[in-house]
Each structure stands twice: as structure tokens, then as C-alpha cells.
Amino acid sequence: MKELTTSLSNLNLKNPVMTASGTFGFGFEFMNFYDTSLLGAIVCKGISRNPREGNRGHRLAEINGGLINSVGLENPGLTDFIDKIIPEAEKINTTYIVNILGSDIEEYLYIAERLSGLKRADAIEVNISCPNVKSGGISFGKDLNLTRELARKLREIFPRPLIFKVSADIPYLEIARICRDEGIDALTCINTVQSLLIDVDKKAFRFNNIYGGLSGPAIKPVALRVVYQVQKEVGIPVIGCGGIMNYRDALEFFMAGASAVQIGTANFANPLSAYEILRDLSEYCEKNNIPDIRELRIW
Amino acid sequence: MITYSRLKVAHIRHLKAGYVLLTLLYDNQMTPPQPGQFFMLKPRNTIIARPISVHNFFSVLKKNYIEFLFKVVGRGTEELSDMKKGDMLPVWGPIGNSFPIPEDKRTAVLIAGGRGIAPLFFLATRLFEKKYEIHFFYGVKNSDELIHLLRIKNLSTKLYISTEDGKKGKKGFVTNLFQDAVGNYSSQVKENLLFDYEGKKSPVCYVCGPDIMIEKVCDISLTGRIKTYISLESHLACGTGVCLGCTVETRGGRLLHICKEGPVFDAEEFYCK
Ligand SMILES: Cc1cc2nc3c(=O)[nH]c(=O)nc-3n(C[C@H](O)[C@H](O)[C@H](O)COP(=O)(O)OP(=O)(O)OC[C@H]3O[C@@H](n4cnc5c(N)ncnc54)[C@H](O)[C@@H]3O)c2cc1C
Ligand SMILES: Cc1cc2nc3c(=O)[nH]c(=O)nc-3n(C[C@H](O)[C@H](O)[C@H](O)COP(=O)(O)O)c2cc1C
Ligand code: FES
Numbered sequence: 001m002k003e004l005t006t007s008l009s010n011l012n013l014k015n016p017v018m019t020a021s022g023t024f025g026f027g028f029e030f031m032n033f034y035d036t037s038l039l040g041a042i043v044c045k046g047i048s049r050n051p052r053e054g055n056r057g058h059r060l061a062e063i064n065g066g067l068i069n070s071v072g073l074e075n076p077g078l079t080d081f082i083d084k085i086i087p088e089a090e091k092i093n094t095t096y097i098v099n100i101l102g103s104d105i106e107e108y109l110y111i112a113e114r115l116s117g118l119k120r121a122d123a124i125e126v127n128i129s130c131p132n133v134k135s136g137g138i139s140f141g142k143d144l145n146l147t148r149e150l151a152r153k154l155r156e157i158f159p160r161p162l163i164f165k166v167s168a169d170i171p172y173l174e175i176a177r178i179c180r181d182e183g184i185d186a187l188t189c190i191n192t193v194q195s196l197l198i199d200v201d202k203k204a205f206r207f208n209n210i211y212g213g214l215s216g217p218a219i220k221p222v223a224l225r226v227v228y229q230v231q232k233e234v235g236i237p238v239i240g241c242g243g244i245m246n247y248r249d250a251l252e253f254f255m256a257g258a259s260a261v262q263i264g265t266a267n268f269a270n271p272l273s274a275y276e277i278l279r280d281l282s283e284y285c286e287k288n289n290i291p292d293i294r295e296l297r298i299w
Numbered sequence: 300m301i302t303y304s305r306l307k308v309a310h311i312r313h314l315k316a317g318y319v320l321l322t323l324l325y326d327n328q329m330t331p332p333q334p335g336q337f338f339m340l341k342p343r344n345t346i347i348a349r350p351i352s353v354h355n356f357f358s359v360l361k362k363n364y365i366e367f368l369f370k371v372v373g374r375g376t377e378e379l380s381d382m383k384k385g386d387m388l389p390v391w392g393p394i395g396n397s398f399p400i401p402e403d404k405r406t407a408v409l410i411a412g413g414r415g416i417a418p419l420f421f422l423a424t425r426l427f428e429k430k431y432e433i434h435f436f437y438g439v440k441n442s443d444e445l446i447h448l449l450r451i452k453n454l455s456t457k458l459y460i461s462t463e464d465g466k467k468g469k470k471g472f473v474t475n476l477f478q479d480a481v482g483n484y485s486s487q488v489k490e491n492l493l494f495d496y497e498g499k500k501s502p503v504c505y506v507c508g509p510d511i512m513i514e515k516v517c518d519i520s521l522t523g524r525i526k527t528y529i530s531l532e533s534h535l536a537c538g539t540g541v542c543l544g545c546t547v548e549t550r551g552g553r554l555l556h557i558c559k560e561g562p563v564f565d566a567e568e569f570y571c572k
Contacts, residue, residue: 025541033303033391045541053554060347060534060544067346067536074543074554216346268347268536271303271391 004282006040006293008237008259009185011123011161013095015040016293017250017278020241020264021099021125021165022046022071024274026085027092033271039278040260041095044085046127048100049107051077057208061197066218066243067265068195070207073101073130078111086120097163099125102140105150112158123161126154129170129191141170144178151182163239167191168222176234188239188262189226193219216265217243224256231257232299245269247280254296300330301539303391308382309364315443317371318414319380323388325356325363330393332356332365334422335530335563338392339538340367342378347536349375352418352507352562353393368417368446394538395562398422398505398528400429405502406456408525410436410516412473412508416446418530419507427454434502435459436480438473438512442466473508474515481523501525506566517570527566533557 004015018041024030027042036042054074061068076085081098089096098121102108108126115121128141128150141147147164154162164179165188166172176187192213197206206212223242230238240253241262250261266273281293290296306323313319332338332353339348355366371380382388398418400407407426411419416437426433433454438461439445445460445467452458459476460468469476504520504527506513513529520527536542538558545557549568555561 022543023537023541025539029539029541032300045543054543054546056546056548056554058534059546060536060542062346065346069536069542069544071543265346265536268542269341269345270389271537271539 004040004285004293006259008163008239009161011095011163011185011237013040013260015278015282016254016260017274017281018095018097018239018260018262019043019267019274020262021127023264023267026089027096028088030267030271031091034275036274037093039094039274041097041122042089042092043097043099043125043262044089045075046073046099046101047075047078047081047111048073048102049078049110051075051080055207055209058206061206061212063197063214063218066214066216067268068197068206068212068214069192070209070212072209078114082114082118086118089120095122096120097123097125099127099165101127101130103130105146105153108150109153109157112154116158116160121160123163123185124154124158125163125165125188126150127165127191128175129165129167139170141166141172141175144171144174147175148178148182151179151184155183161185163188165189165191166226167193168219168226169194172226173229173233176230176236180234180236184236186237186239186259187230188241189230189258190219190223190242193222215242217245217249219243220249220252224252227253227258228256244277245273247277247284250277250281251284251296254293255298257297257299259294301391301394302329303389304329305387305389306365308384308386308388311380311382311384313380314446316441318444318446319369319371319376320354321367321369321379321382323365323367323390325365327363331363332393333397334425335397335418336393336395337418337538337562338365338367338390338394339535340379341389342375344378345375348389348391348538349379350394350532350535350538350557352530353421354417355421355424368414368420370414391538394558396560398530398563400426400431401503401526404429404431406432406434408434408436408502408504408520410473410477410504410506410508412438412512413440413444415506415508415512415530417507419505420447420451422505423451423454432456434480436461436473436477438462438476438508440464442468472512472515474512474519477516478519481519481525504528504566506530513566514570517566521566521570528563529566529569530562531557531564531569532562
């Protein structure tokens with residue numbers, strides 16, 4: 001395979017294909033399918049300070065062109081993550097990025113502080129689309145002052161690359177500026193799109209939580225919009241994510257200005273997806289004589 | 300171990316009432332499946348794959364075949380039903396735990412409702428090979444939904460059929476049949492009595508079907524202190540333990556994952572004695 005190294009500020013990757021949080025477990029679950037060390041990076045399921053059970057009731061629904069989930073950020077919590085999962089993840093020989101979430105600034109800082117002492121946490125991806133308890137459940141990213149405070153404080157305590165992950169439902173351009181100014185290395189665009197599904201027969205909301213997050217091909221054009229705008233208006237390095245099902249979808253993101261991509265829902269459609277996208281992408285670059293993926297940008 | 304492969308359609312049969320029997324040539328690199336386990340089958344045009352239980356696993360002329368029995372209920376199963384002989388179908392599995400089979404040869408009671416027959420048929424073939432006594436309860440809505448009746452009859456020591464239209468077997472629900480057989484020693488249905496406990500071990504029950512049927516069966520079996528295993532459904536996306544979408548809630552409010560802790564569970568986790 002052709003070498004496709006890429007870098008996003010201080011985050012250096014052996015290739016630009018990574019997995020999206022919540023769609024690839026902790027990376028070793030897919031070892032039966034292929035050697036996941038081949039990927040540019042693995043982003044693990046979002047980790048909170050304490051274990052989270054997630055939502056009750058239905059959690060998934062497929063719609064035309066997409067998947068809606070209402071998993072509710074179920075995860076084993078930081079202590080189990082460090083004691084039980086990290087030792088397993090040591091086997092994976094590629095960049096390991098820990099996705100984190102919090103219900104207040106203190107929670108994010110607590111997690112980042114503990115991860116800073118762990119060699120295996122090569123980088124942190126910060127999910128700021130979670131509801132913030134202290135501001136009445138409004139998502140973190142909607143409060144720009146809070147986002148700035150979070151970025152600044154995380155930058156102070158975590159010495160390795162920091163990525164913020166935005167959705168299209170929060171003011172991503174303002175956040176991108178804040179992140180650039182506070183020394184955040186990259187922005188992942190985008191998280192799932194807030195959605196709502198109604199069960200007509202039952203005359204009820206499909207999910208206990210009412211809302212779910214839409215992923216898959218349906219959100220790709222939205223994701224491309226965000227990638228392009230953030231690149232053009234702000235210029236912070238971008239990791240494109242949303243509806244990438246094959247290498248041509250990935251190419252669209254590089255052409256829009258992304259420096260790397262994340263594969264999410266595609267891992268469910270075919271557990272080999274991330275590997276196959278990497279393989280096909282590298283073949284494409286070889287054939288078309290593209291030394292650096294960032295040269296694919298069309299503007 | 301769960302692995303991925305593309306299996307060739309060896310045979311596809313459209314049965315009555317929207318049921319489809321799909322036979323695939325097995326990839327011998329994959330782990331052989333156990334009764335209760337399932338595979339993710341990926342239709343070409345859906346976003347996510349569909350979980351389908353192993354219905355049979357057998358070899359003919361040194362080739363292994365895996366069989367799935369499913370009912371067409373929506374887009375995914377519709378597309379799967381359009382597969383043609385020779386087509387390649389992406390699958391991954393075998394997934395999940397399997398029906399525990401007790402070491403001692405106690406009587407096995409299998410209770411299937413509708414498409415719940417799919418995994419229980421496979422279980423019956425295995426129990427039969429191991430020379431277990433099998434009491435098979437099989438209920439459907441319309442009599443044309445009854446699948447493999449002759450084969451099931453041959454596997455079973457005793458077969459009880461119920462249909463809601465009353466055209467075959469006893470009219471009504473399979474739960475009523477089961478109730479009659481288990482319960483009420485003093486009733487008229489003496490010749491139907493299943494459990495002659497004297498000198499015998501209590502049987503073991505395996506149940507698969509609609510939730511409401513499972514609940515009623517468990518109510519009866521657990522009251523009779525019969526060890527009961529149930530196979531449950533939920534909506535799945537990955538089948539590999541990573542999407543965390545496939546939860547079911549236990550009686551105590553715990554959330555378990557069909558593809559990791561299931562699909563077979565001890566009934567006591569979900570229903571009260
Ligand atoms: C572990 C497991 C094993 C299964 N084994 C079999 C089998 O052997 N044979 C068989 O016929 N079916 C089986 N099913 C059910 C089968 O997976 C669903 O019927 C199928 O996914 C429906 O897909 P669809 O696209 O055709 O329908 P959709 O368009 O997705 O849905 C049609 C209708 O079915 C309901 N539905 C969809 N998926 C499920 C589900 N997983 N559980 C309950 N209701 C659902 C939907 O709410 C909707 O009302 C199994 C399910 C599980 C979880
Ligand atoms: C089932 C599921 C769980 C997810 N869990 C997380 C999570 O824990 N943290 C996070 O930042 N994003 C999570 N996501 C969002 C994905 O990482 C990704 O941003 C989104 O799905 C869009 O990409 P896709 O269309 O390729 O799936 C999840 C997505 C899905 C479908
Ligand atoms: S189906 Fe994805 S975790 Fe069970």
C-alpha cells in the first residue's frame with residue numbers, strides 16, 4: 001500500500017483513514033476482521049468519568065439513507081477504561097485517540113488529566129455535543145464562553161494533540177475560531193445530526209429520549225458543507241466525518257478540504273469498510289500520482 | 300469467533316405466508332454455528348445488516364451448508380428474499396451465545412411461536428442427534444405458516460400444534476396448549492400430560508417467538524419451576540458489540556446486549572416466578 005502520511009497541526013498519522021467514535025468499539029473488537037493497526041488512527045467510544053448505562057427503550061432505527069441512534073453515550077467509565085480496556089488496546093499498533101464527554105467542564109478536565117499520564121492516549125477527541133447539566137441540558141457547544149473555557153483549560157493540562165468534535169447543530173464556525181485561537185490541533189466535522197422519529201401506528205415518539213442522532217449517507221452533504229466552511233473561513237485542520245461509505249465518498253471530503261476522514265456507520269454495513277476505504281484510497285493516490293492527500297483539495 | 304465472509308446462495312425457496320428458506324454454501328474458515336446463534340446478513344441496498352438465526356447447519360457430499368428461515372416483514376427481508384441461486388451474500392457470524400444443553404438427558408420442551416421456529420428447529424436437530432426426548436410445541440396464526448411439519452414430527456417424541464385459524468392442530472394459542480400440558484393434573488387432558496415428575500427430572504424449556512408469547516410461557520414454566528431459556532430480539536446495527544444499540548431490559552432494570560450477552564437468556568432474568 002502507498003504511504004499516505006498526513007498531519008493535522010501536531011497530530012501525525014501514518015494515513016488519513018480513522019474510525020469514528022461509537023462505531024468501532026475500542027478497536028480490538030474488529031481484529032477478527034482485519035489488522036486494525038493498518039488504520040491511520042482509532043477513535044474509541046466516548047468515555048465519561050463514571051460508567052453510563054445509556055438510554056432505555058429503542059436505540060436504533062434505519063431510515064432511507066441513514067441510521068438514527070439513541071444509544072445515550074453508554075460506556076464503561078474512565079476507571080474501567082484505564083484498567084481493563086487500555087491494556088487490550090496496547091496490542092493495536094496505531095494512533096489511539098480517546099473520545100471524551102462530560103456533563104460539566106470539571107468532568108472533561110478530570111478525564112483529560114488522568115489520560116495525560118497514559119501513554120496509550122495519543123490524542124483526545126472532545127465531544128462537545130453532549131448536554132451540559134449546569135446550563136440546563138443545552139449542548140456544550142452552544143455556549144461559546146463555555147467552549148472557550150473548556151478549550152483553554154484542556155490545552156493547559158493535556159500535552160498531546162487535542163481535537164474538538166462538532167455537529168452541524170451548534171455554531172461550528174465560531175467554535176472553529178475559538179479552537180484555532182486556543183491551540184486546539186484539529187476539528188472533527190461532524191457528529192450525528194439531531195433528528196426525530198415518530199411511530200405513526202403507536203402515535204408516539206420512537207425514542208424514549210425523543211431525539212436521536214442521524215448518521216450515514218443522508219448526512220454526507222451536510223458534513224461536506226461544514227468541512228468546507230470551516231476550512232475556508234477558519235483554516236483549522238479538519239477531520240471529515242459523516243456518511244462515508246466508500247473511498248469515493250472519502251475523496252469528496254479531501255476535495256472539500258479535509259486532511260483526514262473518519263469512518264462511522266459504514267463499519268456496521270460492512271465490518272471491513274475502514275480497511276477497504278484505506279486500500280482503495282491508497283490505490284487511487286498511487287494511480288493518480290498524488291503524494292499528499294491534502295493536494296486533493298479542489299479550491 | 301465472529302468472522303466475515305461472502306457466501307454463495309446454494310438454494311432459495313419461497314414457502315407459504317411470506318417465509319423464505321435460504322441455503323448458503325458455508326465458508327469452512329468460519330466457526331461452525333451452535334443452535335441459538337445468529338448471523339448478520341447484509342442486503343445490498345440497506346444501510347445496516349439484518350440479524351437472522353441459524354435455522355440449520357449440515358453437510359452434503361463433504362460440503363457444509365447453512366440455512367436461514369425468515370419471514371418477509373420489511374425492506375431488508377424483502378431484499379434478501381430476492382436473492383438468486385449463485386448470488387453472493389455478505390454475512391458475519393456466528394454471533395452470540397447458544398441454547399445451553401444440560402448434560403443429563405432430561406426432557407427438552409421446545410416452544411415456538413411463528414418465526415420463532417427458526418432457531419428452535421436447529422436446536423431440535425442437535426437434541427435429536429444427542430438422543431434427547433423432545434416435546435415440541437409449535438403455534439402459528441394461520442395454518443399455512445407451519446413450516447417443516449413432517450421433519451419436526453420426526454425429531455419430536457411428541458408434537459403439539461396450535462393455529463389461530465383452527466385449520467390444523469388445536470385452535471388457539473400455543474400458550475394454551477402448553478398450559479394444558481404442564482398444568483392441571485386433575486383436568487381432562489390427562490393423556491396430554493407432559494410432566495410426569497415421578498422418578499424423572501424436571502424438563503428444560505426453550506422458547507422463541509413474539510414477546511407476549513414468551514412472557515406467557517415463562518409465567519407457566521417458571522411457576523412450575525422449570526428451567527427456561529428464551530431467545531430475545533431487539534434492533535441491531537453491528538452484531539459485533541460496538542454500536543450498543545441492541546439492548547433489552549431485564550426484570551431488575553439492567554440493560555443487556557443481544558449480540559453480547561444474548562440472544563439466549565435465562566428466563567428468570569426477565570420474568571417473575
Ligand atoms: C437475534 C435475532 C435473530 C433473528 N432471527 C430471525 C429469524 O431467524 N427469522 C426471521 O424471520 N426473523 C428473525 N429476526 C427478526 C429479523 O431480524 C427482522 O424481522 C428483520 O431485521 C426485519 O428487517 P426488515 O428490513 O425486513 O424490516 P424493517 O423494515 O426493518 O421492519 C419491519 C417491521 O419489523 C420490525 N422489526 C425490525 N427489526 C426487528 C427486530 N430485530 N426485532 C423485532 N422486530 C423488528 C420493525 O419494527 C417493523 O415493524 C431475528 C432478530 C434477532 C434480533
Ligand atoms: C451508534 C453510534 C454511536 C455513536 N457514538 C458516539 C460517541 O460516543 N461519541 C461521539 O463523539 N460520536 C459518536 N457517534 C457519532 C459518529 O462518531 C459520527 O460522528 C457520526 O456517526 C457521523 O458519521 P457516519 O455517518 O460515518 O456514521 C456515534 C454514532 C453512531 C451511529
Ligand atoms: S448490535 Fe451493535 S452492539 Fe449489539
